[in-house]
Amino acid sequence: MATIDSTPQADGFRMPAEWEPHAGTWMLWPQRPDNWRDGAKPAQRAWVEVASAIARFEPVTMGVNPDQFENARAMLPDSVRVVEISNNDSWMRDIGPSFVVNDAGDVRLVHWHFNAWGGLFDGLYFPWDKDELVPRKIAEIEGIDRYRAPFVLEGGSFHVDGEGTVITTEECLLSPGRNPDLTREEIEAYLAEYLGISKVIWLKRGIDPEETNGHVDDVACFVRPGVVLAGWTEDEGDWRYEILAENLEILKNATDAKGRPLEVHTMPMPNTMTYTAEETSGVDVVEGTLPREAGDEVPASYVNFYVCNDAVVLPIFGDAHDAEAAAVLQRLFPGREVVTFPGREIVLGGGNVHCITQQQPRG
């Protein structure tokens, strides 16, 4: 398949919003024992649960390393397609491509540079050479053409409304481990060219400075054009309060690409939670990867949900706010089924269901 020497914007392509119709969902199978406890077996069971839930609504493809092909194929239901795609870890949102479409219904993909959330500056593992090829391999499997974007970007660091607007965070996109030679204006220009957008709304920070450097997909997202959902807590003593308040203020005063002021809804945060000694004891120690230590913060968020065809998939944590989070989504996505599942095992690795999925639009 071809690599197109142009940009989506120049060719009339745009990235659709997550709620637009999907052809399917892409995921990557977890296995690295320095991030997933107990040889990744608990995580793999969680992946099976998420993939099975999404497969009720749309096709799911699971990329796996060669040595996990048989095991993944055996653990997953027949309805999930399992394909060999070598990878260094399992965060398809960040490692995978972003798909773009045009008005004629053609689908292409954007292959970002990926450097494990900060490269040699503050990246989470080394090397990330297999991850770097994942989008190209997806393009080949699907038989679609590819744009190669000339900068570092992860899918979880931005959300689009499908109508010209993107939300992101300064903490991540301006981090010294991503694109230190690009100015804010140059990054805005690249986002416009490769996502087909015309307006960037810059939030300040996310809630996991040491992992993704503050991906927006834990703190805010669009739910439809002109309408956003922001993580929120009333507790001024919560360390996340200042971060979320700052973002909320920005959103309330922002307008989108079409000049609309945003309608802002809030999503409760789960209570702060930390790793237990049992949870960290099964994680391999490897120099150069982020150590998991008992008492460390677990970056849990209900905002890290995933919108698939006819459903919204929401991680819950056995937390006092679980029911309210589900109710918020049911109110904001009235035509969709809200599917909940236990999200703790996934967030122990650093993210949640939004981080481990990537939608392919129907086109």
Place this chain on the structure above:
Amino acid sequence: MATIDSTPQADGFRMPAEWEPHAGTWMLWPQRPDNWRDGAKPAQRAWVEVASAIARFEPVTMGVNPDQFENARAMLPDSVRVVEISNNDSWMRDIGPSFVVNDAGDVRLVHWHFNAWGGLFDGLYFPWDKDELVPRKIAEIEGIDRYRAPFVLEGGSFHVDGEGTVITTEECLLSPGRNPDLTREEIEAYLAEYLGISKVIWLKRGIDPEETNGHVDDVACFVRPGVVLAGWTEDEGDWRYEILAENLEILKNATDAKGRPLEVHTMPMPNTMTYTAEETSGVDVVEGTLPREAGDEVPASYVNFYVCNDAVVLPIFGDAHDAEAAAVLQRLFPGREVVTFPGREIVLGGGNVHCITQQQPRG
């Protein structure tokens, strides 16, 4: 994708003949330095030539090991799809699946057991664990269901006419390295069940006893129902004469599944040829793999051509019989373009264009 606990015959499926319409062609990228000289670079250039030729007529997918993905993608034209499929060597005909169809147009595949042409008895390399998964991975990529056949069989060891008949050789299918616990009658029954055929025509021997144990695809094939093409030489001093004469006699006296006597055409053999010292010097020595030594016979045959949509792809050798071989095919396949290419580099590894391709029927 599902593994079906039944057989193609029981479900009304049959393997179509090679000349029936294809959805595309599958290949595997060569790389192992103990079979392909000079780090497989000359072989890879030959693969590019074959894949490019076939891609003029139908979609081609190239399976590659992870460490050759970038190189293969760079060497092959955009028109060839490149997907990660780990493998031990590049003989898709033998390692890959056989596809079956039913009258409704559904396509499934048969996943044979593969043991590197003889397993621990006289197989050509060890291990073959990656090869064993290739058909299942193809089923997943294509999203089709799979039959798992309970015996060892390679695609190059048989030819079907699509109307109930299969040709094979005793030397291969009754070899002690394949299915030593199965009788000839049990093997016939399995061929019937998994290829959807009702008649087996048993030839005696092929021309490469030490490599594939006499695959039929170097000595005879169907060109349409009721019509076969047999390798032939008039030279009684040629070591292949007795082998080919024996097979020819069998074919001339055989009837097919529909009771038709076979119309038998002959294809000249290229003159016998041997490895040069230059050709063998670039092959790595590895204990347990077949050594390549200067003066060894190279099993070249024009019968090892490949029929794709609207074309026939024929290896030539700079031999006195090249033109006649092409003329035979043009006469037998009047509606198709005969595409020739230099076949020596491929046959240095032990086979030719038929051995390195596998057709997926359109269904």
